[in-house]
Amino acid sequence: MTKYRISKTRFVDQTKNISFTFDGKAYHGFEGDTLASALLSNGVHLVGRSFKYHRPRGIMSCGSEEPNAICQINDNTDLTEPNVRATEIELYDGLRASSQNCWPSLSFDIGGINNLISSFIPAGFYYKTFMWPKGFWKKIYEPLIRMSAGLGKSPTQPDPDIYDHKHEYCDVLVIGGGISGIISAKIAAKNNLKTILIEDKNILGGSTIYQNNKNFIIDNQKSNEWLMNEISELEKLDNLKIKTRTSLAAFHSYNYLLAKENISDHLPLNKKNGSIRQRLWKIRADKVIVATGAIERPLVFHNNDRPGIILANSVKKYLDFYGVATGLNNIIFTNNDSAYESAVSLFEKGISVKIVDIRKKSSSSIVKNAEELGIEIYWHSTVVNTFGYKKIKSIEIMNLSEDGSNVTGNKNKIQCDCLAISGGWTPMVHMHTQSGGKLDFRDIDQVFVPIEKSENHINVGSCNGDFELKEIVKNTNNKVKKFLNINEDSLDKISVLCSKELEKKNIWLLPNTITEGKTKSFIDFQNDSTAKDIKLALREGFKSIEHVKRYTTTGMATDQGKLSNMHALGIIAETAGVKMGTLGTTTFRPPFTPLTFGAIVGRSVGKFFDVMRKTSIHEWHIRNNAKFENVGQWKRPWYYPINNENLHEAVQRESKAARDSAGILDASTLGKIDIQGSDASEFLNRVYTNAWSKLGIGKCRYGLMLNEDGMVYDDGVTTRLGENHYLMTTTTGGAANVLSKLEDYLQTEWPELDVYLTSVTDHYSTASICGPNSKKILKKLFPNKDFSDVAFPHMSYQDAKIDKIECRIMRISFTGELSYEINIESRYGKSLWESCIEAGEEYKITPYGTETMHLLRAEKGFIIVGQDTDGTMTPIDLQMDWIVSKKKYDFIGKRSLYRSDTIREDRKQLVGLLTDDPNEILEEGAQIVSELDKKPVEMIGHVTSSYFSPNLNKSIALAVVKGGKKLKGQKLFIPMENKNINVTVSDFIFLDKENKRINA
Amino acid sequence: MFVINCPYCGERDQSEFSCGGEAHIVRPKQPTELSDDEWAEYLFMRKNIKGVQFERWNHAHGCRKWFNMVRDTSNDKIHAVYKMGEKPPVI
Structure with a gap:
C-alpha cells in the first residue's frame, strides 16, 4: 500500500492491482478506484492548470461537479477524449490519462505568466482589448485567442467506438441511487409498479453508503449498514430494473428523459473491443421521482484554489x-x-x-x-x-x-x-427545472428548493432540500406514498437518529485584511472567475444574473457552474443589496453532464447517417463508372466518365451525343403521385396555375405549382391516364413536400373533393431517351407500335408492353429533343434499361447524368425549381406568364400574383447571360452589378445556372436580375476576386427557339 | 417531447407528428374580392400566443391525417385534440 492508502474498504478490492499512467508516469491503483482516488492514493494532487491564469489546480471533489481534475484520456488520434473528469473515470488496466491546459508540462507551465499579470486581465478583458486596431484582428488577435482557447485536444480521426440508442418505458423512474432514491424505488417496485432506478456511479448508495458515523442510526443500525441491507433487498425485486453507470442527461416535458449508460468505459482495454461503449436511453415514464441529491459548496476566500x-x-x-x-x-x-x-x-x-x-x-x-x-x-x-x-x-x-x-x-x-x-449544500434542482419546475429560495440555509406542482414528478431527499437523515427517510417515505397512492409502508414506523444542525451561518465572500482588488477568491475554478470579477461586472453596470454570467464567464465551463452559481448569486445579491431569492437563477439546460457526440448520434453514423435511396438501375450505373450526386436522399448518376475524363469533358461529350444521336437518363427519382377520383381534374385546376379540365385522356401537360404567397413551389409533367386518373410528376427533391401540401389542402380546405393521392415514386422506374435517333430506338424496343407524330404526338402517352411487361411511354421532353420516357414497375427497371442500351447501341446511345441534363435544359431555357428559383420567384418573374391561366377564378397562389409587392417591375427576373468572351464560364451564385465604379456597389442579381454549351460552342448562363425583362441587350458586369467579367443580357432560350427539334 | 393523442391512431410520440401552425384560419372562398391587406391578413398574420393556442397538427409518420389540437405553449399541456371540421372546444 502507498503512504496515502491508509485502510481497506469493501468498495475497493485491494487484491486487484491496476496499472495506469498519468502524464506518462506509471502508477498503481486498485479495482474500484476512480482515476482521482488512485492519483490521490499516490499522493498526486496537482492534476491540471486553470484556464485563464494557468494556476496549478488539484482534485477538488469526488463527482460530476469536479471543476479542476479534467483530463485527456488516451493519446491515440481516434479514441482520445478531452475534458473527462478524473473523479468519474473508473480505473482500468492500461488507462492513459494526461493533464490539460499546460505547456510544456504540468509542473512547469509557461502560461503561468498569466497569473502574474492577472490584474491586467480582468473580466471582460477580451471584449475590451481585442477591439482595436482593426488590422490586428486577423493576424495577431485571432491566432492568439485560438492558441489559448479550448481545453484538451479533439480526436483527429473518426471515433471507432459503437454507440447505441434504446427506447424504454416504465411506470416509475427514479433518478439517483442514494438513500432517498433507494427508498423510493423500493416502495414503487414493491407495489407492482414497473420501476427503473438509475444511478451514475457504478454502485448504489450515494453518500450514505460510507456513512459509518455512530450519530446516524436507522432501525438501530449504522446508516450505511442499514442501507446495504436495503440494497440487497432491492436486487431481489422482479419489477425493478437497476441501471448503474447511467447518468440522466435531460428531463423533457411529458416525462420524456434521456439517460446515458456507460457500458464499456470502465473495462480494461483488451476487453473493450467490439462492445458498445455507451447507450443513450430514451425513457418515457408515467411518474418520475427525482432523487439527485446535493452538491457540497466550497467557501470563497483568498487563494482558495490550491491543490x-x-x-x-x-x-x-x-x-x-x-x-x-x-x-x-x-x-x-x-x-x-x-x-x-x-x-x-x-x-x-x-x-x-x-x-x-x-x-x-x-x-x-x-x-x-x-x-x-x-x-x-x-x-x-x-x-x-x-x-x-x-x-x-x-x-x-x-x-x-x-x-x-x-x-x-x-x-x-x-x-x-x-x-x-x-460551505453547506446545494440541492441539485437541475432535473426539476429542466422539466419546467420552478424554485423557491429558502433563507434559513440559503438554498433554492423545488416548488412541487407537477402531478407527474416529485423531488425527494436532499435535492428537495431535506438534508438531515431523519427528514430524508421520513419525508421521502411520505411523499412517495402520496405520489403513488400507496397507504402503508414498512418504513412508516422506522426509527431514525441523527445529528441536528441548529446553528447556521453563511458568508458568501469571506472577509480579509487585504483589499479586495488584490485577492484571488475563486468562484468558478474552471473558468478562473473570482469574486473581484463579479463585483467589477456589477460596477460596470451589469445587473441581470444572466449578463453577469456571460460577462465574467462564471458558470460557463464544462461543469456548468455546479460549484459556482450559488456564490455568484450570493455575491451579486450582497453587492447589489437585494434579496437573493429575487434574483432568480441562471437557466439549467440539458445535458446535466457533458454528453459524447457518439452517444447523441448513436448508430446514425457512416452509411446509417441518412437513408440512401437508389433506383433499381443503380447497379448498372456503378458498373458503368458513374459518379454520383446526392439529390435529397437519392443517389443520382452525375456523369459517366470514360477513361480519365473529368466532369467537364464527360458532360461535353454526353451533351453533344444527346443532341446529335441519342442519350439516356435514369429519371426514376422524379416524384410520382397517382391521383384518382371524380374531382381529380378540378383538384389539378386548383393546385396548378394552368387549366386541366380540357386535357384529353392520354395527353401530358406541364404544370407549375405555387405557394399561397405566389412563389413557384414545384413543377412537373402530369399525364391524364383516364377520365378520373392522373399521374403527376414532381421534382426529385420536392416529391415528399408536394404530396404533403396536396394532402393538406385536400384534408383541410377542400374535404368535399373526391380525390385520392398515392405516392408511387418508388413503384416505377423511368428511362428517358432523347435525341434525334430516339424514335428509332423506341421502334426497336416496341416493334408493334406506331411512333409517327400523328399516332404518337409530343405531350402524349401510350400503354405498351416490353417482353410481356406492361409499361407506359410518355413522349415528353426536358431537353428540347425528341424524347420518350418509359415507366415500368421498378423490379423491371434494370432490364428495361439494359434493353434500351442494347437497342441503342447502333446509335451509340450515351447514358448521361444530372449535370448533362441540367446543361441540356439550360440551352432550352427550362428552369429548375430550386436552382433558378429560390422561393422568391413568381411565374411572372420567370417570364412564364404563358402558364398562368387568366380564366381560372382561383388556384393556389393566384391572389398573391397581384399584390403590391409581386407586381413591382424591379423584381428580380429570369434572363439569359452571354459572356463577351464565349469561353468564359460564369460561376453559379456570382453577383451581378450594372456599375463598377459606384460605391457601395449595388448587387442587382446573381447567376443561377451556368455551363459551357458544346452544342452552341459558347458559354451560356441563366440569371435573375432586377428588372431583367427590360434589360435585354444591356451590358452588365460580374465582379470576381481577380477580374470583372463583361456579360450581355440575352434571351434565356439559347437553342432551337422554334421548338423544331422536338419533332425532328 | 409530448405524447399526442391522434384522433385516428391514439397516443403516439411527438416525433411522429409535425405542427402546421395556427388552426382555424380558413382560406378565403373568393380571394379575388380581397384587398391586399385582407389577403395579407390571411396569408401572413399569425398570433403565436404564449398560452392556450389552437394548432393544426399532422400525423406525418403515421396515418398522415391532419387534426386540430389545443395546446398551452407556455407549458405544453395539451387540452384537447379534435378532428378537422369539428367544432373547437371551449377551453
Missing part, C-alpha cells in the same frame, strides 16, 4: 469509500455541521485534523462528538490566506468580527497538507 484544497465531504468519501487519505495533516474549514463527519472519520483513522468554523458554536451531536474526541476547533474564525504553490502547505486564519463582515485580531499560521472546505 490540496478539497470539499470536506469528498475528503470523507476518499477516506471511507476508497481508503485514501487526501492529507495526513488536515484542516477542515466549514460553516456547517456536515464537515464534522469528515473530521471524526479522519480522527478515528488516526489522522491529524483541526477545524476552523466561521460560527460561534454548534450544539449538535456530531460537533459534540468531535469535541469529545479532542479535535481542536477554531470557532468564529476564517481562513484569510493559503500558501504552497503546487500543493497547500499552510494557511492563515483570523477571528471574525462580531457580525462576520470583517476580520479582527492577529493572523495565526497553521501548517497542513490538506484543507477540507465546506
Whole structure:
C-alpha cells in the first residue's frame, strides 16, 4: 500500500492491482478506484492548470461537479477524449490519462505568466482589448485567442467506438441511487409498479453508503449498514430494473428523459473491443421521482484554489469509500455541521485534523462528538490566506468580527497538507427545472428548493432540500406514498437518529485584511472567475444574473457552474443589496453532464447517417463508372466518365451525343403521385396555375405549382391516364413536400373533393431517351407500335408492353429533343434499361447524368425549381406568364400574383447571360452589378445556372436580375476576386427557339 | 417531447407528428374580392400566443391525417385534440 492508502474498504478490492499512467508516469491503483482516488492514493494532487491564469489546480471533489481534475484520456488520434473528469473515470488496466491546459508540462507551465499579470486581465478583458486596431484582428488577435482557447485536444480521426440508442418505458423512474432514491424505488417496485432506478456511479448508495458515523442510526443500525441491507433487498425485486453507470442527461416535458449508460468505459482495454461503449436511453415514464441529491459548496476566500484544497465531504468519501487519505495533516474549514463527519472519520483513522468554523458554536451531536474526541476547533474564525504553490502547505486564519463582515485580531499560521472546505449544500434542482419546475429560495440555509406542482414528478431527499437523515427517510417515505397512492409502508414506523444542525451561518465572500482588488477568491475554478470579477461586472453596470454570467464567464465551463452559481448569486445579491431569492437563477439546460457526440448520434453514423435511396438501375450505373450526386436522399448518376475524363469533358461529350444521336437518363427519382377520383381534374385546376379540365385522356401537360404567397413551389409533367386518373410528376427533391401540401389542402380546405393521392415514386422506374435517333430506338424496343407524330404526338402517352411487361411511354421532353420516357414497375427497371442500351447501341446511345441534363435544359431555357428559383420567384418573374391561366377564378397562389409587392417591375427576373468572351464560364451564385465604379456597389442579381454549351460552342448562363425583362441587350458586369467579367443580357432560350427539334 | 393523442391512431410520440401552425384560419372562398391587406391578413398574420393556442397538427409518420389540437405553449399541456371540421372546444 502507498503512504496515502491508509485502510481497506469493501468498495475497493485491494487484491486487484491496476496499472495506469498519468502524464506518462506509471502508477498503481486498485479495482474500484476512480482515476482521482488512485492519483490521490499516490499522493498526486496537482492534476491540471486553470484556464485563464494557468494556476496549478488539484482534485477538488469526488463527482460530476469536479471543476479542476479534467483530463485527456488516451493519446491515440481516434479514441482520445478531452475534458473527462478524473473523479468519474473508473480505473482500468492500461488507462492513459494526461493533464490539460499546460505547456510544456504540468509542473512547469509557461502560461503561468498569466497569473502574474492577472490584474491586467480582468473580466471582460477580451471584449475590451481585442477591439482595436482593426488590422490586428486577423493576424495577431485571432491566432492568439485560438492558441489559448479550448481545453484538451479533439480526436483527429473518426471515433471507432459503437454507440447505441434504446427506447424504454416504465411506470416509475427514479433518478439517483442514494438513500432517498433507494427508498423510493423500493416502495414503487414493491407495489407492482414497473420501476427503473438509475444511478451514475457504478454502485448504489450515494453518500450514505460510507456513512459509518455512530450519530446516524436507522432501525438501530449504522446508516450505511442499514442501507446495504436495503440494497440487497432491492436486487431481489422482479419489477425493478437497476441501471448503474447511467447518468440522466435531460428531463423533457411529458416525462420524456434521456439517460446515458456507460457500458464499456470502465473495462480494461483488451476487453473493450467490439462492445458498445455507451447507450443513450430514451425513457418515457408515467411518474418520475427525482432523487439527485446535493452538491457540497466550497467557501470563497483568498487563494482558495490550491491543490490540496478539497470539499470536506469528498475528503470523507476518499477516506471511507476508497481508503485514501487526501492529507495526513488536515484542516477542515466549514460553516456547517456536515464537515464534522469528515473530521471524526479522519480522527478515528488516526489522522491529524483541526477545524476552523466561521460560527460561534454548534450544539449538535456530531460537533459534540468531535469535541469529545479532542479535535481542536477554531470557532468564529476564517481562513484569510493559503500558501504552497503546487500543493497547500499552510494557511492563515483570523477571528471574525462580531457580525462576520470583517476580520479582527492577529493572523495565526497553521501548517497542513490538506484543507477540507465546506460551505453547506446545494440541492441539485437541475432535473426539476429542466422539466419546467420552478424554485423557491429558502433563507434559513440559503438554498433554492423545488416548488412541487407537477402531478407527474416529485423531488425527494436532499435535492428537495431535506438534508438531515431523519427528514430524508421520513419525508421521502411520505411523499412517495402520496405520489403513488400507496397507504402503508414498512418504513412508516422506522426509527431514525441523527445529528441536528441548529446553528447556521453563511458568508458568501469571506472577509480579509487585504483589499479586495488584490485577492484571488475563486468562484468558478474552471473558468478562473473570482469574486473581484463579479463585483467589477456589477460596477460596470451589469445587473441581470444572466449578463453577469456571460460577462465574467462564471458558470460557463464544462461543469456548468455546479460549484459556482450559488456564490455568484450570493455575491451579486450582497453587492447589489437585494434579496437573493429575487434574483432568480441562471437557466439549467440539458445535458446535466457533458454528453459524447457518439452517444447523441448513436448508430446514425457512416452509411446509417441518412437513408440512401437508389433506383433499381443503380447497379448498372456503378458498373458503368458513374459518379454520383446526392439529390435529397437519392443517389443520382452525375456523369459517366470514360477513361480519365473529368466532369467537364464527360458532360461535353454526353451533351453533344444527346443532341446529335441519342442519350439516356435514369429519371426514376422524379416524384410520382397517382391521383384518382371524380374531382381529380378540378383538384389539378386548383393546385396548378394552368387549366386541366380540357386535357384529353392520354395527353401530358406541364404544370407549375405555387405557394399561397405566389412563389413557384414545384413543377412537373402530369399525364391524364383516364377520365378520373392522373399521374403527376414532381421534382426529385420536392416529391415528399408536394404530396404533403396536396394532402393538406385536400384534408383541410377542400374535404368535399373526391380525390385520392398515392405516392408511387418508388413503384416505377423511368428511362428517358432523347435525341434525334430516339424514335428509332423506341421502334426497336416496341416493334408493334406506331411512333409517327400523328399516332404518337409530343405531350402524349401510350400503354405498351416490353417482353410481356406492361409499361407506359410518355413522349415528353426536358431537353428540347425528341424524347420518350418509359415507366415500368421498378423490379423491371434494370432490364428495361439494359434493353434500351442494347437497342441503342447502333446509335451509340450515351447514358448521361444530372449535370448533362441540367446543361441540356439550360440551352432550352427550362428552369429548375430550386436552382433558378429560390422561393422568391413568381411565374411572372420567370417570364412564364404563358402558364398562368387568366380564366381560372382561383388556384393556389393566384391572389398573391397581384399584390403590391409581386407586381413591382424591379423584381428580380429570369434572363439569359452571354459572356463577351464565349469561353468564359460564369460561376453559379456570382453577383451581378450594372456599375463598377459606384460605391457601395449595388448587387442587382446573381447567376443561377451556368455551363459551357458544346452544342452552341459558347458559354451560356441563366440569371435573375432586377428588372431583367427590360434589360435585354444591356451590358452588365460580374465582379470576381481577380477580374470583372463583361456579360450581355440575352434571351434565356439559347437553342432551337422554334421548338423544331422536338419533332425532328 | 409530448405524447399526442391522434384522433385516428391514439397516443403516439411527438416525433411522429409535425405542427402546421395556427388552426382555424380558413382560406378565403373568393380571394379575388380581397384587398391586399385582407389577403395579407390571411396569408401572413399569425398570433403565436404564449398560452392556450389552437394548432393544426399532422400525423406525418403515421396515418398522415391532419387534426386540430389545443395546446398551452407556455407549458405544453395539451387540452384537447379534435378532428378537422369539428367544432373547437371551449377551453
